Amino acid sequence: MAMVCLNDFEQYARLHLPKATWDYYAAGADDGCTRDDNLQAYRRIRLRPRMLRDVSVCDTRTTVLGTEISFPVGIAPTAFHCLAWHEGELATARATESLNTCYITSTSSTCSVEEICAAAPHGYRWFQLYVYRHRGISEQLVRRVEALGYKALVFTVDVPYTGKRRDDIRNRFKLPAHLKVKNFEGTFQDTTGPEEYGVPANTMDPSLSWKDVHWLQSVTCLPIIIKGILTKEDAELAVEHGVQGLIVSNHGGRQLDGGPATIDCLSEIVDTVKGRIEVYMDGGVRTGTDVLKALALGAKCVFIGRPAVWGLAYKGEQGVREVLQILHQEFHLAMALSGCRNVAEINRNLVQFSKL
Numbered sequence: 001m002a003m004v005c006l007n008d009f010e011q012y013a014r015l016h017l018p019k020a021t022w023d024y025y026a027a028g029a030d031d032g033c034t035r036d037d038n039l040q041a042y043r044r045i046r047l048r049p050r051m052l053r054d055v056s057v058c059d060t061r062t063t064v065l066g067t068e069i070s071f072p073v074g075i076a077p078t079a080f081h082c083l084a085w086h087e088g089e090l091a092t093a094r095a096t097e098s099l100n101t102c103y104i105t106s107t108s109s110t111c112s113v114e115e116i117c118a119a120a121p122h123g124y125r126w127f128q129l130y131v132y133r134h135r136g137i138s139e140q141l142v143r144r145v146e147a148l149g150y151k152a153l154v155f156t157v158d159v160p161y162t163g164k165r166r167d168d169i170r171n172r173f174k175l176p177a178h179l180k181v182k183n184f185e186g187t188f189q190d191t192t193g194p195e196e197y198g199v200p201a202n203t204m205d206p207s208l209s210w211k212d213v214h215w216l217q218s219v220t221c222l223p224i225i226i227k228g229i230l231t232k233e234d235a236e237l238a239v240e241h242g243v244q245g246l247i248v249s250n251h252g253g254r255q256l257d258g259g260p261a262t263i264d265c266l267s268e269i270v271d272t273v274k275g276r277i278e279v280y281m282d283g284g285v286r287t288g289t290d291v292l293k294a295l296a297l298g299a300k301c302v303f304i305g306r307p308a309v310w311g312l313a314y315k316g317e318q319g320v321r322e323v324l325q326i327l328h329q330e331f332h333l334a335m336a337l338s339g340c341r342n343v344a345e346i347n348r349n350l351v352q353f354s355k356l
C-alpha cells in the first residue's frame with residue numbers, strides 16, 4: 001500500500017488494529033461532533049495565495065520556547081503507544097528525534113520516561129502532566145522528568161473527569177494485562193479496585209483550579225504550558241498566571257462534545273494573548289495546508305495526536321517518521337504555492353473564511 005497522505009495511515013490502522021484498540025484511539029465523546037468538526041473546520045477556511053515571490057527556497061524551520069525544530073509540527077501526548085506497536089513510545093521518541101521535532105510524552109505512557117529518554121537521548125521533549133488527587137505522585141513525576149532533561153511541562157486541564165466514550169464503555173476497554181502505565185509501576189497502594197485507563201478509578205483530581213498552576217510553579221522551574229484552552233477568558237487567565245505557553249485543544253474531541261473546533265478558537269485566543277506567551281494548537285491537523293492555516297491564524301506550532309498512533313500501527317518508528325515526513329513535505333509545498341518563503345511570512349492575510 002503506497003502511503004501518500006495521513007488518511008492512508010488511518011485506513012491502515014483501521015484495518016489492522018484490533019477493534020477495541022481502534023475504537024479507543026478513534027473515540028470522540030458522546031456523538032463525536034467536536035471530534036469531527038475539528039477536521040471539518042479546516043475545510044471552511046480558504047487560502048489567499050500570493051504569486052511571483054521566488055519560492056525556489058522555502059525554509060520550514062521554526063522555534064518553540066526558543067529551541068529550533070525542523071518544521072512547526074510536533075507530536076501531541078497520546079496514551080498507550082504499546083497498544084499500537086510493541087516498542088510503543090520508544091519508537092515515537094526515536095522518530096521525532098531523527099526528524100528534529102518536539103515529542104510531548106504522555107503521563108499515560110506504556111514505557112517509562114527513563115526508557116524513552118534512553119531510546120532517544122538527543123530528542124527534544126516536553127512532558128504532559130496529569131495532576132492527580134495525590135499531589136505527591138505528580139510531584140515525584142515532575143522531579144523525574146526534570147532530572148531527565150525534559151524541557152517543559154504540559155499541564156492538561158480538560159480532564160477533571162474522563163469524557164464519555166461510548167465504544168470504550170461497550171468494549172469494556174482495559175489495558176491488556178501485559179501492558180502498564182509504566183511511569184507508575186509500584187506507585188499506587190491499592191490496585192485491587194476498579195481501574196480507569198490504566199490507573200485506579202478516581203485518580204484524577206476534579207478539584208483542580210487556577211491556584212494549582214501556582215502549586216506547579218512551586219515544585220518546578222521548567223516552563224509550564226497549559227493544554228486544553230478554548231476561550232479568550234481562560235487564555236487571559238493563563239497569561240496572568242505566568243505560564244510560558246498554551247495549547248488550544250479540545251483533547252481531540254474526547255472530552256466535552258459540543259465544544260468548538262480548535263481552529264475556530266485560535267484567532268480570539270491569539271488576539272487576547274498578543275504575543276505575551278506562545279500559542280500552540282492541536283486537533284484535526286491532517287494536511288500541510290491545515291498546518292499553514294493554523295500558523296496563518298497565529299499558532300506558533302501545531303501538534304498531531306491520532307496520526308502518530310496510525311504511523312506506529314503501520315510500521316513503528318518508520319511509520320511515525322513517514323507520517324511526519326509527509327506532513328513536512330506537504331507543508332513545504334503549501335508554503336511555496338502560497339508564496340511564503342519562511343514561517344515569518346505566514347500571516348492572517350493568507351486566509352479568508354468561506355461564505356458557504
Ligand SMILES: Cc1cc2nc3c(=O)[nH]c(=O)nc-3n(C[C@H](O)[C@H](O)[C@H](O)COP(=O)(O)O)c2cc1C
Nearest residue numbers: 025076077078079106156251252283284304305306
Ligand atoms: C488515543 C488518544 C490518547 C490521548 N491521550 C492523551 C493524554 O494522555 N494526555 C493528553 O493531554 N492528551 C491526550 N490526548 C489528546 C491529544 O493530546 C490531542 O489533544 C488530540 O489527539 C489532538 O487531536 P488529533 O488526534 O485530531 O490530532 C489523547 C488523544 C487520543 C486520540
